[in-house]
Amino acid sequence: MRPLTEAETRAVFEKLQRYIGENIQLLVDRPDGTYCFRLHRDRVFYLSEKLLKVAASVPRDNLVSPGTCFGKFTKTQKFRLSVTALDFLAPYxxxxxxxxxxxxxxxxxxxxxxxxxxxxxxxxxxxxxxxxxxxxxxxxxxxxxxxxxxxxxxxxxxxxxxxxxxxxxxxxxxxxxxxx
Known part of the structure; x- marks a missing residue:
């Protein structure tokens, strides 16, 4: 599990912006803590900083889903949004x-x-x-x-x-x- 590169972050945020506009900031800075996006096996996960610290202690091969999967990168490095992100997109x-x-x-x-x-x-x-x-x-x-x-x-x-x-x-x- 690693942080997104600049190009990956841009691709994710451009896709999210199509649906929620400037409200992307509300996904990251929430009242219940700071949240982040991480890449694990070509999938982008959305998780809290607290959960990130706990997930860091799990071996990479044993880690299945460290947070909510927002989507995945295709082989051509295009980001495809997943239905699991719907609960976070709908309010915004x-x-x-x-x-x-x-x-x-x-x-x-x-x-x-x-x-x-x-x-x-x-x-x-x-x-x-x-x-x-x-x-x-x-x-x-x-x-x-x-x-x-x-x-x-x-x-x-x-x-x-x-x-x-x-x-x-x-x-x-x-x-x-x-x-x-």
Missing amino acids: AKFKVWVKPGSEQSFLYGNHVLKSGLGRITENTAQYQGVVVYSMADVPLGFGVAAKSTQECRKVDPMAIVVFHQADVGEYVRSEDTLT
Whole structure:
């Protein structure tokens, strides 16, 4: 387990900025202590400084998950955000999309959100902006990328894709063996 390099930190923060904007600072300097990002086996973990000191005493081969996995680096050194980061992204999300109850299951199976399943969308959402997807009961379901801006969503046909799927909580069941 090691600290992120400058290039890795930039890649992680750029990805997080797409979803939570300037609120990245709130992830690091929290009222309950200081938190940090560490790299272990190509995965980026988010953990407190206290937990970091405890994890340092565990041998590297025996260490499975020192904190919350935020994502991983691909072989081409691109950062891919994981669904396990959803609990930390949802409270700070700048742009949100709510899906209708009939479309929740479709999204949780890994499909994109169609205009017919769109309940609400945050005003002034730009095209290709990172969004957190919620149910109509304000339960975070996952996150994605807006395929259309808020203004375009009003004019498109019902079968048009409005949010590209990135990750959802259904992955806990579909790919539970690869999340750790």
